[in-house]
Amino acid sequence: MTPARWERLTADDVRVRPGRGxxxxxxxxxxxxxxxxARVIAVDRGRYLTRLEGRQVEAIKAKELGHQSVVVGxxxxxxxDVSGAKDTLARVVRIEPRxxxxxxxxxxxxxxxxxxxxxxxxxVVVTALASPPPRPRMIDRCLVxxxxxxxxxxxxxxxxxxxxxxxxxxxxxxxxxxxxxxxLPDDSGAVPTAPEPGDIGxxxxxxxxxxxLAGRVxxxxxxxxxxxxxxxxxxxxxAGRATGAVNDVTGRGRHTxxxxxAMELPGGGWVIDTPxxxxxxxxxxxxxxxxxxxxxxxxxxQADCPRGCPHSPGALDCALEQWAAGDSARQARVxxxxxxxxxxxxxx
Numbered sequence: 001m002t003p004a005r006w007e008r009l010t011a012d013d014v015r016v017r018p019g020r021g022x023x024x025x026x027x028x029x030x031x032x033x034x035x036x037x038a039r040v041i042a043v044d045r046g047r048y049l050t051r052l053e054g055r056q057v058e059a060i061k062a063k064e065l066g067h068q069s070v071v072v073g074x075x076x077x078x079x080x081d082v083s084g085a086k087d088t089l090a091r092v093v094r095i096e097p098r099x100x101x102x103x104x105x106x107x108x109x110x111x112x113x114x115x116x117x118x119x120x121x122x123x124v125v126v127t128a129l130a131s132p133p134p135r136p137r138m139i140d141r142c143l144v145x146x147x148x149x150x151x152x153x154x155x156x157x158x159x160x161x162x163x164x165x166x167x168x169x170x171x172x173x174x175x176x177x178x179x180x181x182x183x184l185p186d187d188s189g190a191v192p193t194a195p196e197p198g199d200i201g202x203x204x205x206x207x208x209x210x211x212x213l214a215g216r217v218x219x220x221x222x223x224x225x226x227x228x229x230x231x232x233x234x235x236x237x238x239a240g241r242a243t244g245a246v247n248d249v250t251g252r253g254r255h256t257x258x259x260x261x262a263m264e265l266p267g268g269g270w271v272i273d274t275p276x277x278x279x280x281x282x283x284x285x286x287x288x289x290x291x292x293x294x295x296x297x298x299x300x301x302q303a304d305c306p307r308g309c310p311h312s313p314g315a316l317d318c319a320l321e322q323w324a325a326g327d328s329a330r331q332a333r334v335x336x337x338x339x340x341x342x343x344x345x346x347x348x
Contacts, residue, residue, distance in 0.1 A: 030064075032093045035077035039270075040118075041262040043072055048092060050076055051264075055084040062091040070095060072260040072272055073118040073217065100150035102219055105281025113284040117219045117260060117272055122212070123153045126222035126231060129163030129181075135223065136171060140343035141280040142221050143177070147293035147340075148285045151219075154212055157181040158227035160205065174332035175294070175340075180208045182231065203234050210235065210267065217270045219260075224276030232273045236263045239273075282344045287311070290340055297337055313338055 038050035038057060048059045048070055059078055061070060070076060075096035081088040098118040105113050123146035127134045139155065146153040155172055157165050160183030169179050182205035212218075213235070220228045233239050262272045291298050291311065297320060301311065304319030311318055313335075320337075324330035 030093075032077065032079050035079050035093050036082055037096070038076055038078050038082075039262065040070060040072055040074040040076050042259065043070065044259060048076065050078065050090075051262075052078065052082060052084070057082050057084045057090050058088070059090040059092050062093045064093055065095070068095060069115060071115050071118050072262050073120055073219075074098070075119065102145060102149050102151060102221075103284070104145060104277075105283040113281075116274060119217060120151055120219040120272060121216045122218040123151045124209075124213070124218050124220045125153060125155045126220050126226050126228045127155065127157060127168075128159045128226040129157050129165060129168075129183075130159055131162060132223070132225050134168060136168070137343055138223060138277075138280060139168075139172070140340050141282055143175075144282055144285055144290055144340050144344050145280060148282075148289045154178045154180065156209060156220075156231065158231065159183055161185075171336065174329070175336045176333075178212070180212065181205050182209060182227075203231075206234055210265075213265060213269055213271055214267050215269045217262075217272070219272040219274060221274050221280075222276065226276070228273060228276070232263065232271060235265060235271055237266065239263055285344050287341055287344065290344065291337075294333075294337055297334065311338065311341060 036052060038052035038059075040048050041051050041056070042049040046060060048061070050057050050059055057078060059076070059080075061068075062079075070092060076092045077094045077096070078090040079093050080090040082090045098115075100118070100120055101115050102117045102120060102123060103113045103115045123142065125139050125142045125146075127139055134157075143153050155168070155177055157168060157179065158181075160181040162183070165179065165181045172179055182203045185204055209231070220232065222228050260272055260274045262270050264270055287310070291301060300319050300323045301309065304322075305311070306317050309315060309318050311320055313321075315321075320334045324334040
């Protein structure tokens, strides 16, 4: 009986095709030494518009980044086609560590937060003095987010021709926060609506705002209808940010900005316009981060407050109230600080 053919096969006759998983993986990743830095100026559905040496380059995330977020203000490193030519895409291979972050709690809460803007130096809280009326609680929460993220803050009051700024200045100047106001000239004869594009350069107080923003990366935050886009159009000629009217009954305006956009200022620096917000969650913020923004109060608290002191009004053995007793300026500062802490907890 003739042996079956398979019985006559040797090892040399057998060929085994290697499987996909048979090749050992390496942890070595490309170094991308040729990657070039660019500033992220807009984000839209997984596409990132960046500014590189005077030109705009569109990019997508490389696999190396995984789930790492990329936001406006990030310093991104790009490889691939960085010409900026039509229908070309570069790849974002890494993000420079962020110096500052402006973030707010997500709708899910439980300490989860979303980064809105990275690497800004100054937060400009924009609020109208009328139409819609100011919301001090919103201002407080924005200030807390700024201090938590490492930004300094100023308050810009718009539509000063329609209301007085005295009350808001009394609330925030004791904290050492600079307050500026813009509005139409008294003799403009304008109705209380957003100025037309040809008139925005005539806003009173605009030069003071320009001085505050010059040479810095600043982010503008405020609820809908307060005039952020009008302010940006005045600061950046040709910005073309849409403006919208406000409902006199509800005080709400339509969202004229749908995403954050960074624009270069003519005199140097950058301004980032953000979508109008109706709330600013602070579940992620630690009280000590807020206290650190006030060196004089932090020094007193560190030296004399008991461990775990909440620094709230009437707190047992809180050194801040003892330090402020009998001094109206100190009392105003401590009360303002306590109000900010209360806004973090959704109070006040």
